[in-house]
Amino acid sequence: MTPAAQRFYLxxxxxxxxxxxxxxxxxxxxxxxxxxxxxxxxxARLIADGSIERLLSTxxxxxxxxxxxxxxxTAVRGVVERGFKFTTPDLPKAGKVxxxxxxxxxxxxxxxxxxxxxxxxxxxxxxxxxVRETVREAVKVGLEAGQAPRKVARGIRDVIGLGPxxxxxxxxxxxxxxxxxxxxxxxxTLRNRTVDRLLKKGPLTPEQADRYTELxxxxxxxxxxxxxxxxxxxDSYRAGQDLSWKAAQESGVVPPGFRLMKTxxxxxxxxxxxxxxxxxxxxxxxxxxxxxxxxxxxxxGEYNCACLSRIVVVRAA
Numbered sequence: 280m281t282p283a284a285q286r287f288y289l290x291x292x293x294x295x296x297x298x299x300x301x302x303x304x305x306x307x308x309x310x311x312x313x314x315x316x317x318x319x320x321x322x323a324r325l326i327a328d329g330s331i332e333r334l335l336s337t338x339x340x341x342x343x344x345x346x347x348x349x350x351x352x353t354a355v356r357g358v359v360e361r362g363f364k365f366t367t368p369d370l371p372k373a374g375k376v377x378x379x380x381x382x383x384x385x386x387x388x389x390x391x392x393x394x395x396x397x398x399x400x401x402x403x404x405x406x407x408x409x410v411r412e413t414v415r416e417a418v419k420v421g422l423e424a425g426q427a428p429r430k431v432a433r434g435i436r437d438v439i440g441l442g443p444x445x446x447x448x449x450x451x452x453x454x455x456x457x458x459x460x461x462x463x464x465x466x467x468t469l470r471n472r473t474v475d476r477l478l479k480k481g482p483l484t485p486e487q488a489d490r491y492t493e494l495x496x497x498x499x500x501x502x503x504x505x506x507x508x509x510x511x512x513x514d515s516y517r518a519g520q521d522l523s524w525k526a527a528q529e530s531g532v533v534p535p536g537f538r539l540m541k542t543x544x545x546x547x548x549x550x551x552x553x554x555x556x557x558x559x560x561x562x563x564x565x566x567x568x569x570x571x572x573x574x575x576x577x578x579x580g581e582y583n584c585a586c587l588s589r590i591v592v593v594r595a596a
Contacts, residue, residue, distance in 0.1 A: 284544050284560075287589045292546075294365050295516050298358050302515075303508035305354035307501065310440040312347040313339075313410065322432035331418050335411050344407045355402055355515050356395055360384045362519020363526075370527045371534065371592050382526040390525055394518045401580060402511045409442060416443040440500035449499060453492040458482030469498040510583050517575045517587065524565065524590050538595045539565035541588040543576060555586050565590060 317338060325334040345352075363384045367374045374382040385391055417438045421431035438446045448467075455462035456474060464470055464478065471494050477483055483491065527533050545552075545559040555576070561569055568574050576586035 284542065284589055288544050288546050288587060291516070291520075291587055292585075294362075295512055298361060298516065299505075299509055299512040302351070302354045302358060302512045303501075303505050305350040306504045306508050306511075307440075309348045309351040310500070310504065312350070313344065314436045314439050316343060316347060317436055319429065319432045322435060323429040326418055326422070326428040326431050331415055334418070335414060339407075339411055339414065341407070344410065345403070348403055348406065351406075351511075352399065352403060355398065355511050358512055358515035359395060359398065359519040359522070362516035363523045364519075365516075366520040366523040369590075370523065370532050372532065374523075374527060374530075374532055376531055381530040381532055382523065384519075384522070385526075388526075391522055394522055398514060398518055401578075402514065405580075406507065410439060413438050413441055413443055413446060417446060420446075437496060440503060441496075442503070445499055445503060449492060449496045452495050453488050456483045456488040456491060457485070467495065469502060470495055506583065510577075513583075513585060514577055517577060520588070520590070521575050528565075533592060536595055537592050539590055540593050541565050541590045543569055543586060544589050545576075545586045552581060552584055552586075555581075555584065558586070 322334060322338065325331075325337065367380070367382055370382065374380050414435055417435055418431055421434060426434075441449065451462060452464065452467050452470070454460050455464045455467070456478070458481070464474060471491055474483070474491050477487065524539060528539065533539060540562055541564075542560060542562040543555075543558040545555050554571075558569055558571060558576075563569055569576075571579070573579055576588060577584035
């Protein structure tokens with residue numbers, strides 16, 4: 280990575296890190312709304328009827344989830360606008376023409392509307408699908424374990440915000456607290472450290488296990504929300520950056536005789552995506568895709584991709 284690319288990446292990373300907490304908080308608020316919308320009696324009745332798909336279509340329809348996810352959607356869209364504004368100073372002459380800022384975030388601009396619609400589809404649709412899949416799995420696991428419909432219904436609220444594998448992780452943690460199936464708590468880094476002291480005296484009581492499992496569940500939901508919101512924040516910031524440079528083209532900020540080029544920038548971090556390593560440093564015209572088909576890094580749905588485009592103005596050939 281060149282020094283200029285490194286400076287660009289560090290600046291963008293600081294901006295994104297500053298935006299992410301608001302997105303994570305909005306996601307947790309939306310998940311809470313989903314939980315509060317659930318009615319145990321209605322859930323139990325649908326479970327007793329064996330109507331899992333009807334349960335999902337009735338209690339977690341697009342209309343219901345869209346309303347619940349409004350805080351998250353608003354936060355994600357806000358990052359697009361803030362990403363646009365953050366990157367405006369990076370434009371030629373800081374986005375000015377004759378000393379006056381010539382670019383602005385226009386909510387009615389077709390390019391902005393298309394970008395927001397695409398982002399909504401990618402971010403919200405996947406989240407709604409994840410919520411439904413977790414609920415479906417929770418009902419299946421509960422019924423297979425012989426639980427009564429009402430007990431299964433009460434447990435659904437606790438799995439909102441977790442994936443199926445994370446739901447199982449929480450259940451396994453409780454078994455570790457009880458000393459069941461040879462499980463140990465040592466690998467559960469999100470555990471409350473008080474359990475280590477308590478476990479020196481032997482397995483916890485069911486009441487203690489319930490208490491510390493609940494603390495672990497909440498920590499796991501928060502961690503998951505942080506990971507999901509990081510991807511959404513990255514996607515939104517990159518969309519804002521892309522729109523900012525498109526506005527520069529439209530407004531005449533890019534002077535005649537010059538054109539935009541973009542370079543794929545991937546920081547060398549432990550969680551870097553292996554398939555993006557060959558793309559690092561690849562340079563293409565701004566309006567053309569990279570060799571993997573991406574117009575913007577991460578726009579093919581890659582989860583937690585932290586790559587960015589560094590956009591520069593060069594003299595046209």
